[in-house]
Amino acid sequence: MASLRNRLSHALGGLPATFWMLFTGMLVNRLASFVGIFLALYLVRERGLSPSAAGRIVSLFGVGVLVAGPLGGTLADAIGRRATMLLSLGLGALAVGSIGFLRAPWLLGLFAFLAAATSELYRPAMNAAIADLVPPEDRTRAYGLVYWAVNLGWSISLAFAGLVAERSFLLLFLADATTCLAFAALVFLRVPETRPAGAQAHSPLAGLSIAFRDGQLVTFLLLHLLGLVVFLQFQLAAPLDMAAHGIGPKGFSLLMAMNGFGVVLLQPLLGPALQRRDGANLLALSALLFGLGFGVNAAVGTALGQAVGPLLVYGSGVLFWTVGEVVGFPTANALVANLAPAALRGRYQGAFSMAWGVAFTLSPLVGGEVLTRFGARALWLLCLALGSLVAALHLAAAGPRRRRLAALRAHAPPPG
Numbered sequence: 001m002a003s004l005r006n007r008l009s010h011a012l013g014g015l016p017a018t019f020w021m022l023f024t025g026m027l028v029n030r031l032a033s034f035v036g037i038f039l040a041l042y043l044v045r046e047r048g049l050s051p052s053a054a055g056r057i058v059s060l061f062g063v064g065v066l067v068a069g070p071l072g073g074t075l076a077d078a079i080g081r082r083a084t085m086l087l088s089l090g091l092g093a094l095a096v097g098s099i100g101f102l103r104a105p106w107l108l109g110l111f112a113f114l115a116a117a118t119s120e121l122y123r124p125a126m127n128a129a130i131a132d133l134v135p136p137e138d139r140t141r142a143y144g145l146v147y148w149a150v151n152l153g154w155s156i157s158l159a160f161a162g163l164v165a166e167r168s169f170l171l172l173f174l175a176d177a178t179t180c181l182a183f184a185a186l187v188f189l190r191v192p193e194t195r196p197a198g199a200q201a202h203s204p205l206a207g208l209s210i211a212f213r214d215g216q217l218v219t220f221l222l223l224h225l226l227g228l229v230v231f232l233q234f235q236l237a238a239p240l241d242m243a244a245h246g247i248g249p250k251g252f253s254l255l256m257a258m259n260g261f262g263v264v265l266l267q268p269l270l271g272p273a274l275q276r277r278d279g280a281n282l283l284a285l286s287a288l289l290f291g292l293g294f295g296v297n298a299a300v301g302t303a304l305g306q307a308v309g310p311l312l313v314y315g316s317g318v319l320f321w322t323v324g325e326v327v328g329f330p331t332a333n334a335l336v337a338n339l340a341p342a343a344l345r346g347r348y349q350g351a352f353s354m355a356w357g358v359a360f361t362l363s364p365l366v367g368g369e370v371l372t373r374f375g376a377r378a379l380w381l382l383c384l385a386l387g388s389l390v391a392a393l394h395l396a397a398a399g400p401r402r403r404r405l406a407a408l409r410a411h412a413p414p415p416g
Contacts, residue, residue, distance in 0.1 A: 015142060016133050021190045022126055023149050029089075029183040030153030032175035034161060035096055035115055036061065037256060040236045040364070041249055042169045047103060055236050055368025057109045059361045064116025066357025070208055072121035073350015076128045077207060077343070082193045084125035084346075089184035092119025097177030100170035116360070119180060124349035131337035131345045132194040136409060139337050140275045144330035148267040155260025162253025196342050207347040216404045217339050217348065219397050221355045224332055227287040227390045228359030229366060230383045231321060233294050237367030238314075241376045245300055245310040255311075255318050262322035270326055279331050279405075280398030284391040286328025291387015293321030298380035338405055 039061060043054035068088075075084040095115040102108050127143075134142045157175075164171050212218060239252045247255075274282060296317040299305040305313050333352075340348035370379040 014138065015145075018191055018194065019130060019133050019142060021186060022129060023146055025183040025186045025191075026126075026146055027149040027153045028186065029179045030150045031157050032172070032179040033154060033157070034172040034176050035099065035112075035119075036235065036360070037158070038161070038165055038169065038172055038249075039099075039112060041165070041239055041243075041252070042099075043108065044240070045249075046169050047105070047108065049105065051236070051240055052368050052372050053105065055364040057105065057112050058236055058364040060109045061112040061116045062357055062360025062362070062364065064113040064118075064357070065120045065360045066354055067113075067117045068120035069124060069353030069355070069357050070347070070350040071117075072353060073124035073128070073346040073348070074208065075121065076125035076346030076349070077195070078346075080193045080195045081125040081129040081132070081346070082187060082191055085122040085187045085191070086184055088118060088121030088125070089180045089187070092121070093177040093180035093184070095119065096180065097174050100173035116357070120353065120357075122183075124346055124353045127333060127337065127349040127352070128345040129191075129194045131340065131349070132196055136334075136338050140330050140334040141271060143333035143337075144267055144271045144274075147325075147330055147333075148264060148271075151260040151263035151267070155257045155264060158253050158257035158260060162250040165249045165253065195346075207344050208350070211340075211344060211347045211351045214339065214348075216401050217336070217351065220332075220335060220339075220401070221351060223283070223287075223390055223393050223397065224352075225355045225359050225362075226386060227290055227328070228356060229363045230287075230290045230294055230387050230390075231324070232359050232363035233367050233379070233383060235360070235367070236364040237371050237376070237379055238294070238297070240371065241297065241300070241379075242310070242314055244376070247310060247314065251311065255314055258315065259318050259322045259325075262319065263326055266323065266326045267330075271330070274327060274331070278398070278402075279335055280394055280401060282327050282331045283335075284394040286324040286331070287387050287390035287394060289320050289324030289327065289387070291384045291391070293317045293319070293324060295380050295384025295387070296320065298377045298384075301377060335401075335405075338408060 040054050040058050043049045043057055044051065049057070072084055072088065075087070092115065095111055095118050099108065099111050099115060102111060130142055130146065131139065161172060234256070239249075242248075242252050242255075294317060297314060300310050300313050336348055336352040337345065367379060370382065
């Protein structure tokens, strides 16, 4: 028991109360975050769109995330973390809840964009608030805990979301809107402003310009973007390929729930050990696991895949990229926070969110086009090749990044 208490103290201790409010808000919010996961199936099954047409609309969701990143980061530094989160979650609830009532493709595309552009504004603000509250040596652990909460809520929701989707996609979108409002209420009642003094030292454009002139940040973001294009194939290509092999929304939902529960199980086990490992090696391993996780799907149509069954092949791939998430995503969050000057934390986190937005845009476009033109096997082999390339490039970029982080740690001020 003493050993268990020590492990829990090491994993959970020393973090401020406001961090735990943000942790709780993310958990609540992810109990029903369905748009990014079920939008493609909704468009194809309920609205009768082709995979390529659905891919274009899903890519507009990515454009919304892209816009939300720099805008949310700039607002976080300009008007504060708390105000930005409240604005995002309130407007996001309205946009997300509207999607289930729409039929015209142009309206679906517009609201897919608005849903992401509003509901994702909070992310750079929340990440900046964590950097405000938590010292550099604890940030990987803090971001890992938030990612654990995200996946706990996500896996609980996905355990029954497929059953609900078989009957009503509208209920999924309304539930998503409700949890946005619940997170907003928690922020309003329990989260104070964390923005440090001096965060308004730069104009919005000047602050973004400084962030995008940071060579180490830009190099990392480009590599992270390429890795995310592989990782986000679960948006469109994976569920459509699974459906072609007899795995419908219920099976897809269970596989996604397995991913979430995998993170919930592995993060506490691996997190403390990963915190002591070199970040570049972890990022490289993560990218390689993403490539393997989707590359293994190419075996579905082979004799081996026929023998073991599609569900087992897809499930093994999910396990690979689940471990890749646990290894890489908290490391990536902490790296951006550690690279950022205190006055530009929002802008740096906005640039990081922007990379996610570009990936959300490119992934369904690339996946839909390759799937349509060349078939699923070619897409999955391309994912394997791209993941391997990104892994090698992370290792090549490691030296300058380590020297920059060491210099920043030597002059780091205490958290506000």
